[in-house]
Amino acid sequence: MTAPEEPPLTGPRLDYGPANDADGTRVVRAGLPAEEPYEPPLPGPVFAAHYHLPGEVEGAPYAYGRDANPTWSRLEQALAELEAPGDPDAEVITFSSGMGAISAVLFSLARPGQTVVLPSDGYNQLAEMRERLEGLGVQVRTARTGGDAQLAEVDEDVSLLWLETPCNPGLDVCDIRKLADAAHERGALVAVDNTLATPLGQRPLLLGADISVASGTKALTGHGDVLLGYVATRNQQVAAAVRAWRKTVGAIPGPMEAWLAHRSLATLDVRTQRQAGNALAVAEALTARPEVRDVRHPGLSDDPSHPLAARQMSRYGCVVSFTLADEAHANRFLSQLRLVDNATSFGGVRSTAERRGRWGGDQVPDGFIRLSVGVEDSADLVTDIRRALDEAAG
Numbered sequence: 001m002t003a004p005e006e007p008p009l010t011g012p013r014l015d016y017g018p019a020n021d022a023d024g025t026r027v028v029r030a031g032l033p034a035e036e037p038y039e040p041p042l043p044g045p046v047f048a049a050h051y052h053l054p055g056e057v058e059g060a061p062y063a064y065g066r067d068a069n070p071t072w073s074r075l076e077q078a079l080a081e082l083e084a085p086g087d088p089d090a091e092v093i094t095f096s097s098g099m100g101a102i103s104a105v106l107f108s109l110a111r112p113g114q115t116v117v118l119p120s121d122g123y124n125q126l127a128e129m130r131e132r133l134e135g136l137g138v139q140v141r142t143a144r145t146g147g148d149a150q151l152a153e154v155d156e157d158v159s160l161l162w163l164e165t166p167c168n169p170g171l172d173v174c175d176i177r178k179l180a181d182a183a184h185e186r187g188a189l190v191a192v193d194n195t196l197a198t199p200l201g202q203r204p205l206l207l208g209a210d211i212s213v214a215s216g217t218k219a220l221t222g223h224g225d226v227l228l229g230y231v232a233t234r235n236q237q238v239a240a241a242v243r244a245w246r247k248t249v250g251a252i253p254g255p256m257e258a259w260l261a262h263r264s265l266a267t268l269d270v271r272t273q274r275q276a277g278n279a280l281a282v283a284e285a286l287t288a289r290p291e292v293r294d295v296r297h298p299g300l301s302d303d304p305s306h307p308l309a310a311r312q313m314s315r316y317g318c319v320v321s322f323t324l325a326d327e328a329h330a331n332r333f334l335s336q337l338r339l340v341d342n343a344t345s346f347g348g349v350r351s352t353a354e355r356r357g358r359w360g361g362d363q364v365p366d367g368f369i370r371l372s373v374g375v376e377d378s379a380d381l382v383t384d385i386r387r388a389l390d391e392a393a394g
């Protein structure tokens with residue numbers, strides 16, 4: 001994708017697929033079965049440990065509940081339509097959580113002696129992942145998201161390049177197309193953690209990545225009531241390896257979770273659009289406050305990530321990060337908020353925020369706050385945040 005001359009605040013509109021449906025149209029029908037008289041548009045969850053299996057196992061679409069389930073199949077079809085609209089080769093494999101999906105990619109593809117490059121500033125569980133991979137004899141190197149070092153790490157030894165963009169919680173962005181081209185020249189596969197953007201904000205497979213992997217726990221399902229993950233790819237060998245891994249390890253989504261996730265996709269466009277608009281309003285309000293430092297949001301026109309984000313993203317997500325003087329100041333601010341819950345995770349319809357340093361693991365200052373902006377009224381949110389800052393200044 002090339003940069004539009006004047007990037008609109010929501011980024012370029014992505015128009016793909018045979019019918020050229022816009023995303024708002026696509027999400028309400030994605031993965032639905034063909035219309036059948038007197039059947040529901042989205043059939044309910046199928047709760048089954050086993051299925052009637054009259055003959056041979058070979059060719060049976062559904063035999064045992066750890067291998068396949070019609071509720072997953074419909075959700076997987078829907079997610080494939082969103083990650084790679086109109087591409088019949090795209091496959092999605094869903095998991096019980098984002099970490100289930102991430103583990104499936106790393107452990108089913110990385111072999112002893114091979115080299116994997118991970119972001120040093122990505123999701124905090126990547127540090128545990130690194131230890132486990134190294135324990136299995138995989139070489140792991142790390143580099144900061146978007147820095148020159150990341151491209152420099154893509155050398156002849158690399159077999160898998162892992163990207164997370166925008167990265168959580170720092171919100172730096174890297175150039176998927178450029179890094180994927182460099183990795184492919186050296187025969188490496190490229191995976192992108194697309195959790196923060198969701199497929200309506202960014203389509204890694206269309207930007208050259210081999211694998212798009214995400215936690216569906218966050219903005220994808222958006223109500224803070226489901227844990228889910230998925231892997232999307234057009235590479236059949238990768239799909240087969242990841243599917244086989246799921247069957248062996250058993251990290252399968254529950255039918256109820258899969259159904260709730262599918263139901264939530266219908267509002268993905270309206271939710272993420274509203275959240276991106278609210279996030280920008282909140283980020284701008286925070287920027288105007290003298291006591292708030294390092295406000296980061298890829299949609300802010302002067303954010304270091306913005307020029308690249310405007311080229312490869314179509315909306316900028318709901319996360320805003322910033323830093324207050326210290327831990328005490330951050331805690332005072334969080335306790336004064338009325339419309340923003342002090343809670344972890346992000347992407348939900350209700351705004352949440354937390355002092356990220358309380359978990360340990362992320363390289364962030366003590367006063368660093370990760371704020372996830374929900375779908376509330378924008379002016380109410382900004383008013384609440386300004387008042388909490390006033391009271392925290394005390």
Ligand SMILES: *Cc1c(COP(=O)(O)O)cnc(C)c1O
Binds near residue numbers: 102193
């Ligand atoms: C939350 C998150 C994960 C892990 O997902 P779970 O569903 O919690 O297992 C992975 N990557 C990113 C970027 C995340 O934000």
